[in-house]
Amino acid sequence: MKRDIAWFLDLYRNGQLNLTPPYQRRSVWTLKDRKFFLDTIFRNYPCPAVFLHKEIDSDNSRMLYHVVDGKQRLETVIQFSGSEISMDKDFGDERLNGKKWKQIEHDPDLNTRFLRYGLTVEFMDIGDMKVINEVFDRLNRNSRKLERQEMRHAKYDGWFIQVAEREAEQPEWERFGIVTKARMRRMKDVQLISEHLAVLLKKRILGYDQELLDEIYAEYDSPEETALDFDESSFERDLAFLKDYVAKMEAHNASISMHAKGLGNFYSLWAFLALNRRRLIPPASLAEIYADFMQKVTALTKEKDLDVFLQDHQSDVFAEAFLYAKSLVRGSTDRQQREERNKILESVLLGDHAGEDTLIAETYRNTLSR
Known part of the structure; x- marks a missing residue:
């Protein structure tokens, strides 16, 4: 069964579309991903089905739709309809290049192409939450064969992944005890370095959270578009300062190799x-x-x-x-x-x-x- 984008937007405006049921993951699409999906819509290419779990809201006598699979796609159309994001500047049509919805919504052709774009929908009329969780797990299981950092390596090609992987090749991280041969095999060294770089980016201490790290990768994939207050030159200066400071501590009395090679201790010292x-x-x-x-x-x-x-x-x-x-x-x-x-x-x-x-x-x- 197909439903057009206008139907989903109506549900969202009426409070009937739940994008964040408990089994859902955080949003990790980059701006580039979202623009690519908008490209798919305006070229009228097909996309994978959206899975919705239907539930009656007895308090308000209406139907609620919980998104089991397709959250990123629906978020993209919602953000575009609110003019929060724009089309890619190189779409290939002057009417659309770099445009936001508010700039094109009065064009009958473009309005129809967007609002009438059809998404295949699979409705799940199931009351057992265990079954819903099992379906969500099966829909997303293929991606679990890889380590999370290996998945990031496949997904991202922007600024942050390039910096993290560049740093993993620098010899000082091996001297600090972060890069080891065992961690290199599944890119866990890059993940650990990413956690340390995230302290510099967010200017605060973060817990170990794979989904939060995914969000940071998405935010800083194209920081010139999504993190407008970010200063790359300041980041590079601060990073160089920290690595030099730690190296000087180690050169003075081997305090790093003796006391901070454990991941908990090194992260704590680095964050401090x-x-x-x-x-x-x-x-x-x-x-x-x-x-x-x-x-x-x-x-x-x-x-x-x-x-x-x-x-x-x-x-x-x-x-x-x-x-x-x-x-x-x-x-x-x-x-x-x-x-x-x-x-x-x-x-x-x-x-x-x-x-x-x-x-x-x-x-x-x-x-x-x-």
């Missing part, structure tokens, strides 16, 4: 440096403080009986190290845990943390008393 670039002390000085702190963390992680250990040592001296080590044990890549480690590193490494010590020590004592 990236977010506090203008407040940093010289790398040799910071390397000394970092090594001293991480020795405390290592000592705590090796202890089988922390209570006995802390009775024999000044417990307050180990307060920050204890909280840092605790955040590495469970859910260490969660955003909250990463933010907690960053807060501790700021307290330890920036030096100017009067007033924060009391809070950290109090949190530490409360943790021990549980």
Whole structure:
């Protein structure tokens, strides 16, 4: 069965089209993908079917349509109809090149070509959510044979993927412990580097989230069109500064290879440096403080009986190290845990943390008393 774009837009305006049911993934199409689909529409080429799950909204006596498959395509037509995106400037028709919907909607021919474009629709009249989830899984299973980063490599060819893959070939990342032969086999080294680059791009700490990383890849595939406040030259300067700073720390006392080769520790140090670039002390000085702190963390992680250990040592001296080590044990890549480690590193490494010590020590004592 076919339904034209006008039908979908009516559903959307009436609040009857649910683009984000719980089994759906986040939007990961790039602007280039969306323009390519608009090209498909205006050339009247066929496209894959849209799968909709029908459900009666008893509160409002109307039908709801949950999108099982086809979300990206429907989002594209909705965005275009709202003039949020434009046609590709090289479509090949002067009436359409680089145009937004508001510029062409009064052209009868173009209006008809867009609104009357038909999409094949498969309706699913199923009440069992387990069955819906199974259908969604089967529709999307073919893409799971590849690692997520391998899928990104196949999908994207823009700015961010080029930077991440370029960086993976730089020798310093191997010295930092991020690139290894095992990770290179399935492009996991590129994924890890992407996570570190994302801190610079978003200027904040992020949790380990594959779908969020997909969003960043989509946003920065063509940053000149989708991230208008992005300054590539500033990004490159900051990246070069960070790599040089870490290299100088390592050259001073091997603090990276001794204490930060674990992924959790290196990400934490990298994020701290990236977010506090203008407040940093010289790398040799910071390397000394970092090594001293991480020795405390290592000592705590090796202890089988922390209570006995802390009775024999000044417990307050180990307060920050204890909280840092605790955040590495469970859910260490969660955003909250990463933010907690960053807060501790700021307290330890920036030096100017009067007033924060009391809070950290109090949190530490409360943790021990549980």
